[in-house]
Amino acid sequence: MASTPTSGSQSRHSLGLLAHLARVAQREGESLPDERGLRPRHYVVLTLLRDHGTATQRGLAEALRMDPTNVVGALNDLESRECVVRRRDPEDRRRHIVEVTDTGVEALAEWERALAEVEDRVLGALSEDEREQFHALLIRAAGGQLPPGACAEADQAPPAC
Amino acid sequence: MASTPTSGSQSRHSLGLLAHLARVAQREGESLPDERGLRPRHYVVLTLLRDHGTATQRGLAEALRMDPTNVVGALNDLESRECVVRRRDPEDRRRHIVEVTDTGVEALAEWERALAEVEDRVLGALSEDEREQFHALLIRAAGGQLPPGACAEADQAPPAC
DNA sequence: ATAATCGTTTGTGCTATACCAATGATCTAT
DNA sequence: ATAGATCATTGGTATAGCACAAACGATTAT
Numbered sequence: 001m002a003s004t005p006t007s008g009s010q011s012r013h014s015l016g017l018l019a020h021l022a023r024v025a026q027r028e029g030e031s032l033p034d035e036r037g038l039r040p041r042h043y044v045v046l047t048l049l050r051d052h053g054t055a056t057q058r059g060l061a062e063a064l065r066m067d068p069t070n071v072v073g074a075l076n077d078l079e080s081r082e083c084v085v086r087r088r089d090p091e092d093r094r095r096h097i098v099e100v101t102d103t104g105v106e107a108l109a110e111w112e113r114a115l116a117e118v119e120d121r122v123l124g125a126l127s128e129d130e131r132e133q134f135h136a137l138l139i140r141a142a143g144g145q146l147p148p149g150a151c152a153e154a155d156q157a158p159p160a161c
Numbered sequence: 162m163a164s165t166p167t168s169g170s171q172s173r174h175s176l177g178l179l180a181h182l183a184r185v186a187q188r189e190g191e192s193l194p195d196e197r198g199l200r201p202r203h204y205v206v207l208t209l210l211r212d213h214g215t216a217t218q219r220g221l222a223e224a225l226r227m228d229p230t231n232v233v234g235a236l237n238d239l240e241s242r243e244c245v246v247r248r249r250d251p252e253d254r255r256r257h258i259v260e261v262t263d264t265g266v267e268a269l270a271e272w273e274r275a276l277a278e279v280e281d282r283v284l285g286a287l288s289e290d291e292r293e294q295f296h297a298l299l300i301r302a303a304g305g306q307l308p309p310g311a312c313a314e315a316d317q318a319p320p321a322c
Numbered sequence: 323a324t325a326a327t328c329g330t331t332t333g334t335g336c337t338a339t340a341c342c343a344a345t346g347a348t349c350t351a352t
Numbered sequence: 353a354t355a356g357a358t359c360a361t362t363g364g365t366a367t368a369g370c371a372c373a374a375a376c377g378a379t380t381a382t
Binding site for chain 3: 056057058068069071072076086089092093094095096
């Protein structure tokens with residue numbers, strides 16, 4: 001084979017595993033019914049908004065690595081269901097400040113409740129402790145990915161934020 | 162809110178973060194040129210084959226959560242580039258046993274080399290130790306997802322396999 | 323006044339993928 | 353031996369998610 005004898009950093013190729021696991025989760029959870037007609041991408045927006053507070057749409061697009069035009073669409077869907085509101089930014093009236101509503105928070109909570117079962121299946125091989133670690137690492141890793149002041153999943157105010 | 166105030170398990174919603182991180186990685190790495198004309202999905206197949214040894218196509222489809230017909234296509238691409246070989250299973254001549262070739266291993270190694278830079282960006286917020294932990298957890302989690310006897314990323318012979 | 327920016331709409335196209343149907347080879351069971 | 357199931361394969365269809373481009377109104381900055 002290609003040698004690589006030692007043990008530590010030679011095969012730390014996590015990205016493939018990460019993608020695979022995400023894929024498993026997606027397929028596992030795509031059967032989740034949602035009476036609201038919202039799709040996963042809507043919930044990632046909601047998650048960011050809930051955990052970060054507010055954001056401009058441009059900020060959302062950057063943080064979520066989504067195309068700005070698609071953010072608009074997602075927000076339209078969310079707004080028509082009263083899950084978010086758009087206000088004009090008084091400091092720059094071109095901007096919209098997006099905020100999650102109570103309805104949105106509740107919708108997200110429901111979604112997460114349903115997702116918990118999927119998570120049990122996907123991360124079933126992990127012990128309770130390991131899941132805790134895993135979650136903490138995810139937060140740290142993802143935190144490094146949010147360019148502006150955004151901080152997803154900032155439930156317990158991670159230090160970095 | 163949904164109460165559950167303590168600290169640990171109330172917000173252990175890892176799936177959203179997982180998906181987000183995978184998305185970031187994908188977008189970050191989609192610019193990776195590949196002179197072989199192989200796409201990420203080809204490499205996940207190669208990865209499984211290298212780390213598990215061999216597999217039937219049906220096994221691959223299950224393990225990778227891919228539709229069997231699409232597996233055929235990926236294998237055709239890989240075989241035409243001499244990255245894998247298909248042999249008939251002597252025990253059941255309907256089956257094909259797929260095996261990665263030296264060329265395939267090398268192609269995968271190249272790909273992983275290129276991917277390492279992306280990984281540095283995506284997991285940049287994690288320390289060396291944390292990345293190690295993260296990788297170990299991913300292996301365990303993903304290992305629980307491989308139904309047959311398949312065991313992806315079995316570098317240091319994880320106990321479960 | 324001019325140019326740049328933000329959000330928005332519309333449309334276009336690509337990629338990945340699931341899905342269905344049909345076929346030949348092979349295995350299993352009766 | 354016959355019948356039915358299974359595996360890999362091929363071909364075709366359909367859909368979802370996205371990126372991307374072009375144009376517009378409103379607003380800000382120069």
